Amino acid sequence: MTATQYSSRLRFVDAGKLDDADVKLDHVPVYGWGHEKLGQLDGFIIDTQAGSVQYATVNGGGWLKSKRFLLPIGHIDRFDAQRKELMTDVSKDAIRLFPEYDKDRFLAMSDEELREFEQLMSAACCPEEVIVEEVVWLHDAGAHYREPSWWRAEYGQESPSTARTARPRGSAAP
Secondary structure (H helix, E strand, O other), X not given: OOOOOHHHHEEEEEHHHHOOXXXXXXXXXXXXXXXXXXXXXXXXXXXXXXXEEEEEEEEOHHHHOOOEEEEEHHHEEEEEOOOOEEEEOOOHHHHHHOXXXXXXXXXXXXXXXXXXXXXXXXXXXXXOOOOOOOOOOHHHXXXXXXXXXXXXXXXXXXXXXXXXXXXXXXXXXX
């Protein structure tokens, strides 16, 4: 019997599919330490089996020669609905060390490749954290992938057409 790859549980959801009349997530700017602009939000990587969000996908724009990268969702501190921006605790210098993200390649990775990708990313953004080898997936290791308060669980469970009506927590209609 062939074991199912963890990556087969992962799906990309375009940020525009989560928009509603009041909140637009597509191309929301993402800012790091010192309000450094890191890029624009493209979408999210969701674990469909667990119904949880794992990463935000970000287009780094010109400062990284259009490098796309994944930002572990636990590092997005807040969504400011008024200013329409996401804030992270990761610096631009750390992002430079992140492995490059290609959607098709990422979603086709073997479990071994995915673990290596996650370990590289974790070492870049959280060098002080010790990775415990017994942990099957870094997703199980705590704050790195903890869902932020503004994320709505419905995003990971609903189809994109019904998710359009969902609104990030903490945001209100104008």
